[in-house]
Amino acid sequence: MGNTILKMQSITKEFPGVKALDQVDIEVEEGEIHAICGENGAGKSTLMNVLSGIHPYGSYEGEIIYKGKVCHFHTIKDSERMGIVIIHQELALVPYLSIAENMFLGNEQARSGVVNWDLTYQKTSEFMKMVGLHENPRTLVKDIGMGKQQLAEIAKALAKNVKLLILDEPTSSLNESDAKNLLDLLLRFKKERGITSILISHKLNELAYCADKITVIRDGHAIETLVKGKDEVTEARIIKGMVGREMTNRFPPRAHNIGDVALEVRHWTVYHPLFADRKVVDDVSITLHRGEVVGVAGLIGAGRTELAMSIFGKAYGAHISGELYKDGKRLELHNISQAIGDGLAYVTEDRKGNGLIVTDSIKHNLTLARPEFISKRGILDKDLEVHKAKEIRELLDVKTPSVEQLVGNLSGGNQQKVLVGKWIFAKPDVLLLDEPTRGIDVGAKYEIYQIINDLVAQGKAVLMISSELPELLGMCDRIYVMNEGRMIAELDGKEASQESIMGCIMQDSKGEIGA
Template structure:
């Protein structure tokens, strides 16, 4: 055993020497040297260096606000040459990109976290939007369809090229984005949080596609992700960025690729327990839903929530687990002042009394809050400062005779900035300039200031790093310790298991299982989901 161990160590040391001594003959496709980018009051990047070999999958990891997306925006031309310092050397040539089109002409294509697809256009139309086939006067639709089919086949999407984007799921939309990138002759594909909106099976399929494209097309990829298990699975190298600076680059087969090791590099310390401990103090039922039914707002014959019953108690965190499309968000929004759905029926009780919440304002008055999964689209006004966003859900508390007290508004925003440890130069800063994790904290502050008794959190940690996740978990624990009730919708099973006192399992619009937090496992949750498919309820 010891001899085998020694041989393994020798092989690792030899590999290190090869890399350090320049024996590794792999071509350097991209080198970013001493990249520095400053925004008003913030140095987002400070002499960052990155080297990517041709044909590798290179992961960028770091806490929210570390500078990962900023670095990729510099590379892709979103931030034009002259707005940053340093050099981009691509394919042995110094490049000065002034727009995205400039980088795309070199084969560098970026897919942002918020997909740039138009819902009411077809797959083929979206794939070649801005890159149309044909002449200036006339689009060649035959060529468009043939080429779209070619690239869709490469990524394994069988849907018709004439299918509207709105009629396919998020997982398939990601495949359309990759096919679109390949149609631009991409040599370097940048993916910013590509699996943040996907369930586990869709995420695995997407990562396997990247590995396939690497092997068959020699496609080089840079992936930004906070899902460290996925990073370890797919990446050849991992570069860690912290506070706008490069910390280290880890190589698979040479360095420790464990989640604990990556976290240590990201946050500068070990994060031994990913979920903070809490002693549950669970009281009476705070909110109860019985026989709840909701129909789709456009397709009136499609029932999206089917006869659901559930409850949450004072001081309790209740999880709702399920696959994408199970109806979890639709359920939450329909409860929250009927902000989703048509023909809603059923009984809703708060503190034992039946209530009729006809709109969002009535829901807020009854001490019910809903923290949306779409913080940028529905949760925050990105062009407004932090202070305005913080008080939006409870303007009465900072106004008199319908006139907002600006000083009080400012004080409230500063108070929540300190409570939630939001990283920002000032509460006067626009929310759109914050990282995803800090935007999420502002969204939480907005609803915490409304002082709800029941808080529905829809994917509260989507797209944010492990450090920011831990801080949000601590906030959740503080809320229930104070006697609030929390309903957490999450696609991350470890998060559900680590935080929740009880777990409901939802599938195809129905509640198909309920588990005590102590007995819940990933296997049990998936068993409920799989056995209930086809409308068979699990007992």
């Protein structure tokens, strides 16, 4: 290594009322994987938007020197021409176009406006091979999973002849094995093609795994740059830089008071709503006790979300069979409002898509699941609603001056708190939490864990689905492991390890192939 490919000097970017970046300096060497981390709102994404021309030249102060030249990018096209490609957290693929069409979108293989499809498909196959994406280039993007979509995005970047690849939280919606796959891909690109990457991530273990350098950003300042092999690069060290203090315990302690069985699911089988012969959940039996946090581990597509949603008043699936007992009593749930009435709550993994109404106020979101608590005979008491909403805001410490605020204006962590608050308001006995800390920063995660602890301390039962194994290990009393719709193992929270969980899944998948 040695050549500096990119130098950003004293970058300052202001939005009305906020200084998002303040005199940030950053230097990236050719052929390295340079990680940028920081809490939500620290300014990571803004910095990358400045670099890629999304915030055009002139809207910020400071200089960008790329390959020894001072660059003034006015649009994203300008930066792409120089080989800088950014892949956003929210993928920019068109769901109803094929992989090939997406790959050359805006960059079509065409002569005088007429697309050469043979060439397009051939080139797409080549790029897909490079990233290890084994699909037909004609497949629609909506039909491939999140992990594959991410690969398609990277292949698209390759098609643009990328020299400097910027990835904004690329693994936030991937499971462990897909995420590792992706990071290995970056490492391979670095070695084989000399592609430089800038990686923005919350997942500290990933940074430690693949980054050569880590720049920590806090409140719009570049705090420090850690170099692998020179500085101590551990999770504890990075967290200290991000939050400005030592966080010795990432998971708040909890007294273990496990009570009676709260929810029991027996022989639960669910079929896919569209493909009637596809079993999504296959003969699963689980128990949850009051005061207990039970984890569900598994790869994406293992049927975890489908299990939770089908329990929650048949919110998902077809031909659901099996028995459901709550506090020893048999439950027959036909719809979601029954499930809510019987004390179940499902906190979705997709907070913007399935959880919150981002265009509505905090108070309306908080009370949506249980309007009967703020109404009499169908007539709303709006004053009571404001009052109750304020209580939840205090309880969960949602950082906003007013409960009238639109949810869309809140940060990710605060939105997540509103989502959890909505279900706390519903006064459930059993909470099914699906990826409760997805895409939020370390500090907010800690607060969510604290909320979970408070809930079980009140005698509620929590089922926690998560793709982040350390989180499951840190939080759960017991962990179920699912694979391909089946429950394959039940582990004690204290004895389980990342290796043992992944081991179960590997073993099970192998058996499948052998059979």
